[in-house]
Amino acid sequence: MTQLRGIIFDFNGTLLWDTPYHNKAWNIFLKKYSITLSDQEILDNMHGKTNAEIFKYLFKRDFEGEELQKLASEKEGIYRQLILTDNFKLQDGVTNLFDFCLGAAIPMAIATSSDQENSEFYFDRYDLKKWFIRQRFVYNDYTFASKPAPDIFIKAASKLFLKPEEILVFEDSPAGIKSAENFGAGKIVIVNSTGDDYSQYPHPVINNFKEALDIVKAEIDDVKSRDFE
DSSP: OOOBOEEEEOOBTTTBOOHHHHHHHHHHHHHHTTOOOOHHHHHHHTTTOOHHHHHHHHHSSOOOHHHHHHHHHHHHHHHHHHHHHHTOOOOTTHHHHHHHHHHTTOOEEEEOSOOHHHHHHHHHHTTGGGTOOGGGEEOOOSSSOOTTSSHHHHHHHHHHTOOGGGEEEEEOSHHHHHHHHHHTOSEEEEEOSSOOOOTTSSSOEESSHHHHHHHHHHHBTTTTTSOOO
16 A cells, blocks of 8 residues: 655645635626626536636636636736735644644645636745745646646646655545546545535545644654654
């Protein structure tokens, strides 16, 4: 049995519990275009997807180039302003987990469906350079298939020089969980940031990052035999 040696984190809804902010931003955006969706429709058809896929779903046609960028910048600008206005932070316990992994020399990467503009915002806003080099913050640059395809996890794993079966993945969205499964991750942990029912999945579910730290200590091969008390 291959041992787990590294971690890939999803970002939105996993490390940053920002689903209500995305929903609010989408609602503001959709109201402008006279589109009405339920929170469930947003969850099923928009979370974990790229903006190109979302806009195709919303407007029933393809977008690309400047037209796509204009719409994406409009929606994401609303979202970022909401984050800044509320001074919204990474979930409690995330930085403690990062500190532990850095100290234990556990390779880490982030694989997010967010675009470059939002990813650069996160990297700077949350001072992620303390724990990650930029090449290990992998975002969707539209050069590969988005979740639930495994491509973004494959790219992130290449930055860690690890095989899929050596990687522990933390995810929250249905598309992201399926992506991690298609990737062949050694272990998948679901972060329940929204109080949803994940009983259909054969993966452990956590509700906070104290639980995440306990899993890392128990599962990562290089640290699981150590005494951290």
